[in-house]
Amino acid sequence: MSTAQFDSIFLGLSGVAGKLRIAQSGLGWKSSDEKESVTTVPSSDIKWIQWIRVARNYQLRIGTPKTRITFDGFLKDDFERLQNLCKQYYNTTIESKEVSVRGWNWGIAEVQSQDMAFLVAGKPTFTIPLSQVLNTSITKAEVALEFSSALPPPPADSTEDAIARKKRLRTLPDEVSELRLYIPGSARGMKKKGDKAKIKAEGGDVKDDEEESDEEEDDTGDEGETAAQVFHDAVKEKADIGQVVGESFCTIPDVLCLTPRGRFDIDMHADFLRLRGKTYDYRIAYSQVQKLFLLPKPDDIHCQFVVNIDPPIRQGQTRYPYLVMQFVKDEIMELDLNLDEETLKEKYENNLKLRYDDPAYEVVSVLFRVLAAKKVTTPGNFQSHDGQSAVKCNLKANEGQLYFLEKQLLFISKQPTLVPHSDISAVVFARVGGALPSARTFDLSIRMRGDTDHPIIFSALNKEELQSIDEFLRMKKVRVKNEMDELAAVEAAALGDDDDDDDDDAMDVDAPAPKGVLAEEDDEDSEVDEDFQASSSDGGSDSDDSGSDDDAMSDASADKPAKKKQKTSD
CATH class of the missing domain: 1.10.287 (Helix Hairpins)
Structure with a gap:
């Protein structure tokens, strides 16, 4: 049996072209890159075939019982040839789907089996694979979809400075990171048929055209439930955010997160973790984890576990590149891992245990360290005047704790700030506003390399911490400048001149x-x-004149x- 071949064809969202061969037994695609394996579709699995105009010329979309497969890169002249081959080999007619080019930003958002399609006048404007949806959130009538990044992760080398990071980011292409849909109205009359759910983006009652006659039987929305909430739940289910494929091997319940604020249940999986809260659910791949910190709070009661992630998670317009979890030091966690001994030995090299009965912060830090394959940074040899690992200060209007670590400074507050030592040009101790030497606080100004005009200023540090901070930074070979000593010398000289003037005044009075x-x-x-x-002589008598x-x-x-x-x- 003859085989037809098409060159320069892309599989799905792959950026590498390959060859597609069509035979009676099925389809087979092989990438030009030898590292990628061959993808085949048996003829018995082909249920339907569609022809759609896309960014990379034309797309052949093939539906199977479990998934949908797309091939891009066909030319317009290839349609007739493909039509004949599909009829001959698979007894299937290719359906030509027209795409809306009106450019409207309002229409109908349709959740299909594995896609979210945006329809304008009954024609799709664009479709998004729900497998690419990383998180979804809802705020009143607005649903936000966050997409996973196809860009390479940042290098694991922690010595990358700010200038090198900017150069690396400039070379990366742009990509869509978030899509927002405004869906007003209630969910009354909303229809679901199989794996389809339609919602009008401009609001109002929504009905599946094919099932209007079965309104009372198929009505799934309550009068009090909004259309945005129903759409959010449908995306959450189809994108495998709410119900993750694969069983987690442990769940850490009711973890207090300071950033983002709330309590979350953490489901640990082999390749990712889930943060499940009352409002937001996040799916975070371990490849997003960049740094881990385990730091005690100065109150001697709590311990903070900080996770640096890139790309960050979002809540609306707010980005959260850091997860800050807080644990009580005396809290004991009993946790059983849903793993067997063979997996522990082969995959995790016995770095995990089947059962834990240890302080909660230690259990969580061990799990993150092993699963994310990242080192956990703990406090170094810095100690404040009262023996703590951090000092209290303010960054703008935020109050928090500043930790002096071996290779970086970490300020923990509502929005944590990390400053590597390699990015620091100079550290200046100063008093803003010309405060007197008798002031009890001082400011710590950090000038960054390549951006000396916008320093990072930590204010309201206790004056007793000055000596310990100065010694630590000098030991780390960070350039330090103390403007307070210069100010004190000038003020002392001015006070000395005033004393001399006072002495002169006193001498003038007594002299x-x-x-x-x-x-x-x-x-x-x-x-x-x-x-x-x-x-007397004019008006006096003769007797007066006789006086002397x-x-x-x-x-x-x-x-x-x-x-x-x-x-x-x-």
Whole structure:
């Protein structure tokens, strides 16, 4: 039996082209890259075939009992040839599906077996494989779909600085990371037929056209349930977010997360984990985990486990690149793993145990360390003035704890901040606003390499922590500048000048008055005495004239009040 071959054909979302061969026994696709295996579709599994215009020319979409397979890259002239081959070999007619090109952003969102299709005037505008949906969330009447990234993960080398990271990101292509659908209205009259569920994006009652006559029997929506909630649940189910394929080997219940805020149940699987909360469910692959931190809180009661993930999870417009879990140090966790001894030995090299009866933070950190294959970073040799591993401070309006680790600084708050030592240009101790040397707090300004105009400023650090922080950073060979010492020296010099001026003033008060001042006082006295003498001689009697001048001056001095001594001023 002859075999037809088509070149430069892509399988699904693959970026590598290959060859597609069609024979009576079925279809077979082989990539031009020898590393990829051959994909075959037996003729007995072919249920339907569709022909659709896509970005990579034309697509041949084949439906099977369990899945849907697509082949892209066909030319328009290949349709007739494929039509004849499918009729001859599989007794199936290719259905040509028209695509809407109106450009409208409102229509009907239809959840099919493995796709989410957006229809405009009854024609699909685009379809999205639900297998690519990483998470879905709902806010009132808005449903957000987050997609997994096809880009390569960041390198595991922790020495990558900020400049190298920017260069690496510039070379990566753009991709769709999130899609939002606004679906107002209630779910009354909504229809489901098999694996299909239709919801009008512009709101209102929605009905499956093929089942309008069975409205009372097939009505699945309650009057109080919104259309957005029904659509969210359908996507969650079909995308395997709510019901994950494969059994988890352990579940950690009721874990308190500070970021994002809430309590979650953590389901640990072989390749990923799930965070199940009341509102949000997240599916996080272990390949997204970049760093792990196990850090005690300064209160000596709690311990924090921090997971750095990239790409981050989202809640609306907010990104969460860090998961911050909090455990009580005295809390004991009893946990049994759903694994056999052979799997523990072969796959995990006996790094896990079948049963745990240890502190909760230790159990969780061990599971993440083994499954994500990442080292858990613990506090180094830094100690604050009260013997803690962190100091309290503020970053903008957020209060938190700043940990001085061996290779980075980690600030834990609502939005944690990680600063590697390799990215630091200089650390400056300063007081913003010209505070006095007697102030009890200081600011820690971190200038980053390549961005010295926008430093990271940690404020309100206790002054008692200055010496320990200074010694630690100098030991790590981080450039340190203490502007407070310079300010204190300038202020001390200014205070010294003021003291000298005060001493001079005191000496001027006690010292004799200058000669010129005393002369002026003598002149005043002499003028008064002369006037007094003149009046006495004019109006006096003969007997008065017989008196001596000394008696007249003494009488004048007795009648005139004593004059106060004037102070001199500079």
